[in-house]
Amino acid sequence: MASTGESPLYRDIFEVAPDPIVVHDADTGAVVNSNPAAAELLGFDRAELVGTHVGAFSPPGYTTEDANELIRAAVSSGSKTVEWAIRDADGDKRWVEVTLKRAEIDDRTRVVAFFHEITDRKDREQARLERNEQLTTLIDNLPVVVFTIDPDGVFTHSAGKGLESLGLEPGELEGVPVFEAYADYPHIVDAAETALNGDEVRVTQEVGELVFETWYRPLFDDGELSQVVGVSRDITDLKRREERVEALSDATNELLYSRSEEAVAETVTGIAQRILDRPLAAMWSYDGSEDTLYPIGAAGPATDADGPAGLSPIGPGTDEHRIFHSGDPTVVEDYQELANPSATETQLRTLLCLPLDEHGMLCIGSTAIAPFDSDERFLLEILASTAAAALDRVERETKLKAKQAELERSNEALQQFAYIASHDLQEPLRMVSSYVDLLDSEYGDELDEEAAEYMAYAVDGANRMQEMVDALLRYSRVETQAREFEPTDPGAVVSETLDALRMRLDEVGATVSAGSFPAVRADPNQLGQVLQNLLENAIQYADEAGVEPRIDIDATEADGMVEFRVSDNGPGIPDGKAEDIFEIFKRGGAHDADGTGIGLAVCQRIVQRHDGRIWAESDETGATFRFTLPAAPEGETDE
Amino acid sequence: MSETETSRAVEILLAEDNPGDVKLTEKALEKGNVLNNLHVVNDGVEAMAFLRQEGEYDSAPRPDLLLLDLNMPRMDGQEVLAEMKSDEDLRRIPVVVLTSSAAEEDIVESYDHHANAYLTKPVDFDGFVDIVGSIEEFWLSVVKRPPR
Numbered sequence: 104m105a106s107t108g109e110s111p112l113y114r115d116i117f118e119v120a121p122d123p124i125v126v127h128d129a130d131t132g133a134v135v136n137s138n139p140a141a142a143e144l145l146g147f148d149r150a151e152l153v154g155t156h157v158g159a160f161s162p163p164g165y166t167t168e169d170a171n172e173l174i175r176a177a178v179s180s181g182s183k184t185v186e187w188a189i190r191d192a193d194g195d196k197r198w199v200e201v202t203l204k205r206a207e208i209d210d211r212t213r214v215v216a217f218f219h220e221i222t223d224r225k226d227r228e229q230a231r232l233e234r235n236e237q238l239t240t241l242i243d244n245l246p247v248v249v250f251t252i253d254p255d256g257v258f259t260h261s262a263g264k265g266l267e268s269l270g271l272e273p274g275e276l277e278g279v280p281v282f283e284a285y286a287d288y289p290h291i292v293d294a295a296e297t298a299l300n301g302d303e304v305r306v307t308q309e310v311g312e313l314v315f316e317t318w319y320r321p322l323f324d325d326g327e328l329s330q331v332v333g334v335s336r337d338i339t340d341l342k343r344r345e346e347r348v349e350a351l352s353d354a355t356n357e358l359l360y361s362r363s364e365e366a367v368a369e370t371v372t373g374i375a376q377r378i379l380d381r382p383l384a385a386m387w388s389y390d391g392s393e394d395t396l397y398p399i400g401a402a403g404p405a406t407d408a409d410g411p412a413g414l415s416p417i418g419p420g421t422d423e424h425r426i427f428h429s430g431d432p433t434v435v436e437d438y439q440e441l442a443n444p445s446a447t448e449t450q451l452r453t454l455l456c457l458p459l460d461e462h463g464m465l466c467i468g469s470t471a472i473a474p475f476d477s478d479e480r481f482l483l484e485i486l487a488s489t490a491a492a493a494l495d496r497v498e499r500e501t502k503l504k505a506k507q508a509e510l511e512r513s514n515e516a517l518q519q520f521a522y523i524a525s526h527d528l529q530e531p532l533r534m535v536s537s538y539v540d541l542l543d544s545e546y547g548d549e550l551d552e553e554a555a556e557y558m559a560y561a562v563d564g565a566n567r568m569q570e571m572v573d574a575l576l577r578y579s580r581v582e583t584q585a586r587e588f589e590p591t592d593p594g595a596v597v598s599e600t601l602d603a604l605r606m607r608l609d610e611v612g613a614t615v616s617a618g619s620f621p622a623v624r625a626d627p628n629q630l631g632q633v634l635q636n637l638l639e640n641a642i643q644y645a646d647e648a649g650v651e652p653r654i655d656i657d658a659t660e661a662d663g664m665v666e667f668r669v670s671d672n673g674p675g676i677p678d679g680k681a682e683d684i685f686e687i688f689k690r691g692g693a694h695d696a697d698g699t700g701i702g703l704a705v706c707q708r709i710v711q712r713h714d715g716r717i718w719a720e721s722d723e724t725g726a727t728f729r730f731t732l733p734a735a736p737e738g739e740t741d742e
Numbered sequence: 743m744s745e746t747e748t749s750r751a752v753e754i755l756l757a758e759d760n761p762g763d764v765k766l767t768e769k770a771l772e773k774g775n776v777l778n779n780l781h782v783v784n785d786g787v788e789a790m791a792f793l794r795q796e797g798e799y800d801s802a803p804r805p806d807l808l809l810l811d812l813n814m815p816r817m818d819g820q821e822v823l824a825e826m827k828s829d830e831d832l833r834r835i836p837v838v839v840l841t842s843s844a845a846e847e848d849i850v851e852s853y854d855h856h857a858n859a860y861l862t863k864p865v866d867f868d869g870f871v872d873i874v875g876s877i878e879e880f881w882l883s884v885v886k887r888p889p890r
Contacts, residue, residue, distance in 0.1 A: 521845075527813075529842040533865050534762045540867030541769065569865050576844075584846070 123218035125152075129205065132157045132167070132174045135213060144199075144218060146192030157216075162187050177203035177214045186221065198225035243273060248315075248335040254328050256280045256299055268313060268337050294319055298331045307338070314342045347378040347482055354486065358493035364388050364462075367497060368400025371465060371490045376402040378486075379479055381469045383451065385414055386490075388463040389427065394419050396427060396464055414446070417464070421445040426456045427464045432484055434475055438468065455480070457487035462494040514582055521579030524572050532572065536565035574701035578687060581629070581708040588713070590735040591627045593620035593667070597656060600634045604642070611646045618657025621665045622735035629709040630732070633717075634669070636702040637728050641671035644726070648674040664715065664731040675721035684719065706730070751777040752882050755805035757789040757822065758782065758840075759814045766867065767809065767840075770874035776882050781805065786817025790825060793832050805835060807881050810857075812841040812848060823855035834888040836881055840873075 117124060123141030125134055134155050142149045145160045157174065158167030165187075177183035183203040191197050202217045239262075242249050248265035252258055261276040276284055285291040294304045298319035305318045317335040321328055354374035361367045372384040387396035398414035417423045422441045426433045435454040438444060454468035455475050465487050475483075539561045547555070597617050601608070608615065615638070623630070638654065645652035650672055658667045676684065687704040710717040710730045717730035754771070758764050764782050771780055781802065783789045789810070792799040808826075812819035819839060826832045836858045841848065844862045852860050861877070864870050881887075 529865075530760065530813075533842055533863055534760075536865050537766055537867040537870055538762065541766070544867065565865070 122220070123199075125157075125216040125218070126206075126208070127157055127174060127203075127214040127216060129174060129178045129212040129214050132171050132214075141218065144191060144197075144220075145189075160189070162189050173203060174214050178205050178212065181205045186225075188225075196222075198222045246337075248333075250276065250333045250335070252281055252295060252299070252331040252333065254299065254330065256282055256295060258284065259330065265335060265337055268339075269310065291317075295331070298333070299328065301328055308335075312339070313337055314339045344478065350374055350378045351482060351486060351489075355489050358489055359496075361493055361497060362500070364494060364497055365399050367490060367493045369402075371486060371493075372400045372402035375465065375467050375483065375486055378482055379467060381467050381473075383468045383470070384466070386459075386463060386465050387414075387417055387427075389461060391461070394424075396424070399463070417445040423456060423464070423466070427458050430458050430460075432457045432480070432487065434480075435468075436474070437472055455483060457483060459487055459491040459494060462491055462498070465490060517579050518583055521576055521583065524575045524579070528572055529569070532565055532568055536562060536569070539565065578701050578705055578708065581705055581712060585712060586626045586628060588624045588626055588733075591623050591625045591630060593623055593625075593630060593658060593665070596627055596631050597634060600631050600638060603635065604638055607639075607642060608652075611642055611652055613642050613645070613652035613654065615654045615656065618655070620658045620667075621660040623665045623732040624735045625713055625732050626709075629712070633706045633709050633730065634667075636706050637669040640702065640728075641669060641673060641726070644673035645671050660734050663734050665734045666729055666731045668727060668729050670725060670727035672725040675723065675726045676719055681719045681721060685717065751779045752806045753779050753781065753803045754807050754809060755781045755783065755789065755792055756809045757784075757786065757814065757819065758809070758811040759784045760811070763811070763863070766870050767874060769867075770871045771878070773871050774875050774878045776878045778878075778882070779803070785814045786819065786822040789822050790817070793826065793835070806887055807877075808835055808837045809840050809877070810837055812839060812843060812852070820851055820855060823852065823857055827856040836885070836887065838877055838881065840877075 117138050120138055121140060123144045124138045125141045125145075126136040127133065128135050134152050134157070137145075137147075137149055137152050139149065142152055145152065147155070147160070156167055157170040158165065161167075161170050173183055173185060181204070185201050185203070187199050187201055188196055189199060198221045200219045200221045202219070204215045204217065206213050206215045208215075242262045243264070245263045246265055247263045248261065248269070249263045250258055251260040257278060257280045258276040260274075261271070262273045266273060266275075281295045282292055285295075288308070288310060290306070291308055291310075294306050294308070294317065297304045298321050301321050301323075303318075303320050306316070308315045308317055314337070315335045316338045317333060319331050319333045321331050323329060351374065354370055357370050358367060361370060368386040368388075372386050375384040376382070383401075385401040386399055388399045389396050396417035398416065401414060417427065420443060422435070422443050423445050426435075433456050435441060435456065438449065438451040438454050450470040451468050452470055452472045453474060454466055457465045457467075459465060465483075467483060539558055543555075543558055550558070594617070597620065601615060601617070607613075634656070638656075641654045642652045645654075653672045655670050656668065658665050660666075685703045685707040687701055707717050710732070713732045715731035715733065717728065720727045720729070756764065756767055758767065768780060771778060781792065783792050788799075789808070791797050792802050793805070793808075795802050795804075810819045810822060819841070823837060823839075826835065826837065833856070837856075838859045838861060839852045839857045840861050840863060842863050849860050859877075859881075861873055864873055
């Protein structure tokens with residue numbers, strides 16, 4: 104380098120150079136000269152700087168000796184570069200790259216220090232470094248396995264907390280081909296190969312006892328596969344939970360078909376024992392009359408020896424008895440610590456008791472102290488409420504069966520009665536009326552007026568009784584002459600019924616308007632009977648009240664039932680009689696055109712036989728009778 | 743009296759346990775116009791003995807018509823029907839079931855046992871006279887009966 108002292112041009116360049124330049128004496132390291140940029144950066148006056156040793160403005164940690172070392176190195180090798188973090192005049196930290204060059208100036212050996220500020224670059228580097236560190240920390244702590252595979256199938260990266268469950272150290276797989284590492288797991292090798300062929304893969308993979316959900320994503324660089332990145336998540340617990348919920352849902356379905364308490368107990372204890380790792384599950388049924396719970400089912404290896412019969416009943420005064428009556432699911436931390444256990448010789452330790460409403464109790468336990476986690480409790484409480492519902496249903500069904508049997512018995516009794524009514528009861532009745540007749544025809548001339556009147560009463564009484572016997576028979580025939588239900592068009596039945604009543608309708612000047620009728624599943628004859636009875640009632644009561652009968656009939660379908668409506672403009676039903684009128688022989692001065700008061704009872708019996716119901720409403724405009732019959736299922740057509 | 747028949751009286755056997763009904767039948771037949779001999783038995787066992795001319799009925803005539811009540815002690819009407827109709831000799835005797843029962847099962851069973859007719863006894867006497875009159879008219883006059 105030329106002399107700086109001689110040429111004004113060089114001096115000017117030296118003076119205006121934006122980067123700081125400092126000239127040192129090669130032997131002492133002292134500053135010989137500096138440009139304004141240097142003075143500004145270092146916070147010295149230029150004159151002040153001359154003679155100062157480089158050590159004075161070296162960053163902290165650099166001694167004068169270190170500085171001399173650098174100067175000497177620059178002298179001997181001709182050039183030396185160092186990066187410094189320094190404080191500027193304002194005290195801010197700035198990074199500079201200092202290049203020390205040996206130079207001969209004015210025949211003296213100097214070392215010229217060229218400063219170049221690299222603060223921005225260093226800051227960027229620093230930020231990148233910190234981000235990388237952060238990312239590494241993040242990845243290392245993610246509860247998954249993160250990995251990359253190069254195009255040859257070799258692991259280039261493996262990290263994540265998920266590695267722990269596989270017993271692997273971070274980075275352990277790096278450098279190992281996936282085909283070797285997972286030679287025993289063909290489905291993993293397959294997935295990796297698919298990804299290496301450029302297709303994204305998302306699979307559930309079993310590795311030993313564990314289940315992983317893994318995502319392989321191929322990355323491309325200019326259309327060429329550059330690597331496959333992968334994330335693998337341990338879903339073993341999730342799977343287990345799923346399986347438990349499935350088992351629970353299967354059990355719920357099974358419980359729908361359980362026919363007895365014992366069958367419910369078998370299913371419930373079996374499932375409780377299966378979905379939890381608890382050796383003991385047992386169920387008790389509550390006997391209210393003795394205030395005692397009796398075992399009805401148990402599952403688990405621990406109960407094989409003694410079975411449910413070996414379990415103790417839970418009587419008053421015991422802790423379990425108290426838990427049952429509390430109605431709340433209760434955890435017994437250690438059965439052996441109970442003051443009043445129902446079972447005295449048992450290895451049982453931790454126990455969860457779930458009262459099943461008034462039906463009984465379900466208990467799940469283990470022979471070791473093992474607290475129940477919230478997941479277990481949640482599943483068991485669902486199971487318990489399902490069990491309680493199943494027991495409810497079993498109880499209802501049992502009652503229903505008993506009721507049905509009773510109903511069948513009473514039906515048989517009714518048929519028997521009907522036979523008696525039709526035969527044995529008629530016989531003496533016939534005697535009465537026949538012989539009163541005979542008396543009249545043979546001795547009528549000899550009787551006075553009063554005797555004739557008595558006889559008329561006797562005849563009338565016998566006739567009325569005959570009508571009642573006939574009515575009873577009609578009532579009983581609702582069952583005995585019932586036919587199978589079939590898809591029926593009520594519109595046709597209405598037309599037939601109106602035809603049959605045509606003369607009577609014309610006679611009283613009645614008008615009937617019939618609407619539309621959804622198809623029903625019914626005994627068409629009996630539907631006709633109901634309609635005829637209701638129409639006859641409507642006609643008669645309106646007519647008797649002195650109005651021209653106006654009757655509306657229609658029907659609407661809702662919730663699988665068709666509701667029929669027959670309304671008239673008659674006097675209506677007296678207050679409080681709307682229910683009485685359906686009772687056998689009860690006319691209550693109301694609404695039953697059948698002389699014996701059995702017409703509406705027959706209607707009710709027919710409707711009930713169809714699982715429908717019949718009721719009456721009334722206001723000042725008339726009476727409305729409504730009844731429901733099952734709608735014909737979709738697709739079934741009228742024949 | 744039928745013109746096509748010989749003028750002998752027709753033999754009618756009434757199997758009926760109710761004396762009231764027996765009397766009514768007698769009265770009704772009196773009002774009719776067919777000359778008849780009415781024989782009465784009170785249960786099925788006696789009816790079979792009469793038909794087979796057994797015991798005290800050894801000289802009983804073979805009836806032209808049997809009026810049969812269903813509800814009788816010892817042996818009921820259905821049993822009489824079943825036995826008669828499986829007897830080659832007796833099966834040709836016309837049987838009219840005359841009963842208070844209008845029960846479908848009784849009607850069906852009677853025809854299953856080959857009853858020739860099934861009639862329900864009317865409640866009043868006039869009705870009874872009418873129905874016995876119809877029996878006389880149809881079974882003793884209109885119908886060609888088998889030879890005795």
